[in-house]
Amino acid sequence: MKITSLETYDVRFPTSRERDGSDAMNPDPDYSAAYVVLRTEDGHEGHGFAFTIGRGNDVQTAAIRALEPYVVGRDCSDIGALSRGMVGDSQLRWLGPEKGVMHMAISAVVNALWDLKAKREGKPLWLLLGELSPEEIVELVDFRYITDALTPGEALEILRKAEPGRQERIARLQADGYPAYATSPGWLGYDDDKLRRLCKEALADGFTQIKLKVGADLDDDIRRMRVAREVCGVGFPIAVDANQRWDVDTAVQWVEALAEFDPWWVEEPTSPDDVLGHAAIARRIAPIPVATGEHVQNRMVFKQLLQAGAVSYLQLDAARVGGVNENLAILLLAAKFGVPVCPHAGGVGLCELVQHLAMFDYVAVSGSMEGRVIEYVDHLHEHFVDPVVIRGGRYAAPAAPGFGSTMRPESIAEFSYPDGPVWRGADG
């Protein structure tokens, strides 16, 4: 089970050409993947990636390549040990610690290791994880810096409490899937007609929540929120997402101005690093709930957001914190504090990944889908070997072995930067 090679690819999709994904902070993203493939001596492959939005994807790819000596030539059966070896390396650690480019690189490799393991065992990752014993799950978690909020003993208790009923929940997922919400209607770069049309489509497709990007211009936001509310009707959950655009006071004033349209949650009102700022905003805009997490760097910041009562919905990301292992810690922290996890997705491949984490949470941690929903964005799925399947506004439970992270080789070739056909001759 030795890993014999680590290959990286700088893959970029020119999404900015259509303003897909435009929000108040990110007007022109080119959704990108710093992509990694691990191979074993017995011929298996594990795929993973860090998601970026364009420039800097080369730096992210270089960071993944720097991890080669930590995995190549090593036995990959103990992912916990490999993960701790990278996260804990004293010299690499200086570049974070546990944040930013280096941590996202570790995430890509750790996720590739899980993809490899799940493929070898012939199971989708959510099911593989959901069939581990509570003790095995706890063994995968690094409790450093979070024991003031969650001890291994408490984690074990949470997992044991959720053990009865696992099989029924697995069967329910396989039958009915997991609820999704739609972000595609609400990108800032779309005009009102497109917003109206996409809201209608989301309703027709069976989604039970949508999300609008806000934060660039208040008058625009009021107008767009009114359009969405008209189409969706009173009481239909419409979340708003400011993508970190505001300072604390601005956030409060802006949300007050949108309050009449009954926002379901307010997402990323300010810097993802500002636990106390989120807590102040949450207090001042209550009962409107605050959601955040896609840019939260690690379990220590999630811990504090929970301790401070700063978030009502925790939006973990599959490829920003240190991969599956750190996300297990985050799911357990959320369960400890009774906060529902509603993963961030979209970009390229994030839907494919997070569905496994949410479904594992349902099977083995929280045991509930109550108040929980996975973000869904209808972009770029065609580039994956096992794209997500949405039926009636719900994620169908993946059946294919692995983590869903395998990009089609022809897509990697076509969108490789700067030499793939899509970029050659383009003003990158």
Place this chain on the structure above:
Amino acid sequence: MKITSLETYDVRFPTSRERDGSDAMNPDPDYSAAYVVLRTEDGHEGHGFAFTIGRGNDVQTAAIRALEPYVVGRDCSDIGALSRGMVGDSQLRWLGPEKGVMHMAISAVVNALWDLKAKREGKPLWLLLGELSPEEIVELVDFRYITDALTPGEALEILRKAEPGRQERIARLQADGYPAYATSPGWLGYDDDKLRRLCKEALADGFTQIKLKVGADLDDDIRRMRVAREVCGVGFPIAVDANQRWDVDTAVQWVEALAEFDPWWVEEPTSPDDVLGHAAIARRIAPIPVATGEHVQNRMVFKQLLQAGAVSYLQLDAARVGGVNENLAILLLAAKFGVPVCPHAGGVGLCELVQHLAMFDYVAVSGSMEGRVIEYVDHLHEHFVDPVVIRGGRYAAPAAPGFGSTMRPESIAEFSYPDGPVWRGADG
């Protein structure tokens, strides 16, 4: 004043061979610089670097190189605008935001721009900054995400209040320098005899504070603290530094066991991301003060440490946050909360840089040296064109134009990794 080129160098010093710099988290650092040189069309140069401790310095160097399009071909007279352009770039921002490898890269470039500007104006940076008007200084600061703690108006008030007496303070610095403390005696890898000898030397050299690394083994720490206390005498300030080794409860227990030796401050007791953890530790070990900052990623985390009453000493780093401009914000935040700034130094070149920031703080922000002291480590200064000068345990005010960041070309050549003479054939 156009910048015509950006060159990078991966420079590493094999410090781990002597266990210089060893602490509980970093047993074998190879002090390194991801080094950058900017050149202008009129023949001036600006030098800067990100400090790392070895592996990953190549990734850090690649991140600096990725900033080339943001500076080359640009006019460098408005550093605030150039800095905001890099920090605020929507695509690069995804790699942080404002943290880790990409933010440290921006730091290196921003500091190089300041070095360039100070050399052009023929002044040491501390004096150049100390002669700016309050309005000019406020103009350099990015207040995004900190206005709930410090508004531009409040910053202006702080700076105006310190305006009277600037000239006297400049003269006092030029005559007497700024107090330093010595970390060299206390590295974990040194035996008791070396500790004892180095403590004696520090006293003889006129240092008024020393620091010991702790956190690997409590019995060792008690023994070493006893040795240091014996040599230095009752009441002499001996700080301890755990380098993030502990969780909250462990920190409290460990410090309680060392309390009889009267630690001056407890540095980095836990994760630099854990504001609430630092606050809890500070409450529980009071009146022993908590210090932190060398790994704090940006002004938002410093803001919260101050808001939460989590730190009694703020240890800014010259090359981790976004360079001089973000450090101006941090100095102003510290002044607002009345917390003394005692910069982190050591490594390679950090002493050369931070002295300028502490001296500027004295001249134009806090107006005080009370309770303030700059870390000093006697390593690797010989590689700089204008090395720090320590007299009687104090930093002499630099007189040479620039930021002190210029490494000698022969050092860059000798220690370049992996092809410099020091590394060729070595097991890097």
